[in-house]
Amino acid sequence: MNVTEDRRISRTKEAIRQALVSLIQEKGVDALSVKDITTRANINRGTFYLHYKDKFDLLDQTLNEITHDLEKITWEMNALSSDKLLNTTMLSAASVRLFKYFDANAPLMKVLLSIKGTNSLQNAIKDIMWRNIFEQDKTTHIKKENLLVPEEYLISYIISAHIGVIQEWLEKKFRETPEEMADILINLSFRGPLYAIGLKP
Amino acid sequence: MNVTEDRRISRTKEAIRQALVSLIQEKGVDALSVKDITTRANINRGTFYLHYKDKFDLLDQTLNEITHDLEKITWEMNALSSDKLLNTTMLSAASVRLFKYFDANAPLMKVLLSIKGTNSLQNAIKDIMWRNIFEQDKTTHIKKENLLVPEEYLISYIISAHIGVIQEWLEKKFRETPEEMADILINLSFRGPLYAIGLKP
DNA sequence: AAAAATAATCAACACGATGTCAATTAACTA
DNA sequence: TAGTTAATTGACATCGTGTTGATTATTTTT
Structure with a gap:
């Protein structure tokens, strides 16, 4: 072969x-x-x-290629992290890398991100984020018995929030730099949206 | 006439x-x-x-009707609130009412929620929520100069998170009751996702 | 460099959905 | 009941689709 x-x-x-x-x-x-x-x-x-086969098959195959790219990026970033600690520096670096990729493929990403369903980029990203943030051999470990709300809603809430920010960014004519976006996203995630609003001290 | x-x-x-x-x-x-x-x-x-005019025009008009319904519901709920205070009871009641509407129109809502763009249900809901939660004559007032991140990303983050949860719910075969969903959403919004995970004390 | 393999082109085909139209029928309103 | 308006019918040209068989062009292999 x-x-x-x-x-x-x-x-x-x-x-x-x-x-x-x-x-x-x-x-x-x-x-x-x-x-x-x-x-x-x-x-x-x-x-x-x-x-x-048809237009949808083309979109499907394209989606698979993009997904593969994203998985490769996160895999490489993980390999760089020497210790098994989930630190902000690493997360930031990974985010920057991903935002750069989104930026370079903006038109395609916009479309693919807007497609719903089982075989969608949204779901692929969901899987990747879940693996990389919550299921790793790091210090932060989520205990399912501690969850206040059903797991799937928690996931949807967090992932959708992030994807929403990325989509907002992609729609802009003049986009913030990947570095700025990484900061924004980390701010929102770790301090929380209410803190970012100024409601929480 | x-x-x-x-x-x-x-x-x-x-x-x-x-x-x-x-x-x-x-x-x-x-x-x-x-x-x-x-x-x-x-x-x-x-x-x-x-x-x-064509299939898309049908979807457009349908979207407009749904949007109108949603606006009517939130308007009515606001009228019920005697004091000008934004309390959890009121929010919960309004949420229940909206979840009931989503439930009754689930197939349509699923499709309309998945459509992106300027004239989308996502944007309509964004507008409604923004008006009802942040721009009202209530005690909570957001000062833009306090924002840690650009306003548009904050909005996208919060709204997308909520819509994501609703979509997850709509895809289920056996859905939680509107009352349960209102609780879940309020838990996530006010205590924050990290608290719901169990990471924050 | 020649031979074998394989990809791309071309023209043609049947098929189905689209959007429009004029004439006719049916149903509703006042 | 008369007048108005919506729905039906059948027809039409147009367009995109997906497929096919024969031919040409390019690449890989030997």
Whole structure:
């Protein structure tokens, strides 16, 4: 078996990806046809179907690639952390790295983040965050018997809050730097939104 | 000018609404055609176009009606509150009322909540919550100069968190009661997620 | 460098959904 | 009951879809 992909395939897929991104920015993901994509990508419409079943399959595969990227990043960041402690410095560094990735792929991330369902980026991020923040061999350990509310709602609350902030950021024309965003997110998470408001001392 | 709508129109729109809801549950909103809807609604396809421009227009108008309902509910709840104080009892009652509405319209709410963009239910809820929680003539007043993080991120964080919990709830087969959900949400909001985890004393 | 393998192109096809229209029928309102 | 308005019907052109078989072009292998 051969590991290297045929160059023609790489080129085609790359062209499709670029067309997808640019067209999403222009007309959104709903009003977007296979024909649009292939025309923009300068490839035959039939070629598209050699690689993807339909538009949704393309989005699915794209989602998988992005998810893989994100997992790789968090994995690498974890490897960097010498001690098994969950400290703010490490978290901040990881956040910056992720925000940079989001920034570089903003148009795609916007669309993928807005898709719900079992096989969504939201869920993928949910899994990644859960693994990296709560299920690690670190000092902070959550005891389920201590939970005041059902686990799933706690997760949804925290993850949705974070994704909401990221989405707000992605929609901006002039975005804060990844470093600033990491600060903001850590502030909100650790001091809490009520503190950030100024209600809690 | 006549205020009462022609009965035929009411019937047609009602049939379309019902067809929309049932079909959304079966095949989702993406794989859903005007033909599907009109067939299920037992009306002529042409009739659909007498009332809506296309599928998205139908979703838009539906969104507007839902938004209107929600605004009416919060308005009524506010009127009930005799004093101008923002107390937990009132908040809880309002939450219960809203959760009941979500419950009764679950299939539709699921879809509408998953739609992003300027004209989305997410944004409508954002506006409503903002008006009702932060901008009222009550004791709690937020001073923008006290904010630790930019206002928009704070809003996104809080609103997204709440919507995330609601969505998690809507996806369940056997849902907690509106009363239980109101408790959960108030617990998360006022004591904070970290407290709910058991990390904060 | 030639041969073998495989990807991309092209043209054509049937199919289904879309949006519109004019003429007709049916139902509602006043 | 008369007048108004909504719904139906059948038809139409248009567009995107997904597939196919034959052909060309490019890449990989030997």
